[in-house]
Amino acid sequence: xxxxKVAISxxxxxxxxxxxxxxxxxxxxxxxxxxxxIEEKLERIEGDLSGPSEDKLEEELQAVLLATQTAxxxxxxxxxxxxxRIDGLLGHVRGAEDA
Numbered sequence: 001x002x003x004x005k006v007a008i009s010x011x012x013x014x015x016x017x018x019x020x021x022x023x024x025x026x027x028x029x030x031x032x033x034x035x036x037x038i039e040e041k042l043e044r045i046e047g048d049l050s051g052p053s054e055d056k057l058e059e060e061l062q063a064v065l066l067a068t069q070t071a072x073x074x075x076x077x078x079x080x081x082x083x084x085r086i087d088g089l090l091g092h093v094r095g096a097e098d099a
Contacts, residue, residue: 008034 027033
């Protein structure tokens, strides 16, 4: 792929950090380190803009469905308990009326 030259201005502090990165990470040049940094940043930004992947959405959907089912089961169980208490009270009332 062809390359184009781009001139940029950097803070002295940022330039020192870049030079340490070039030496420490074994980049052949500042240019190569900057290119890698820009590529990684663009990929991250583009990933954020495109939203979550289909697999991630599927995982989130499954989690929501599980939570919904759990909540429904708890509500159903609570309703059964209430119905049983009402039945018990009605039985008590009927027994008192018969006596």
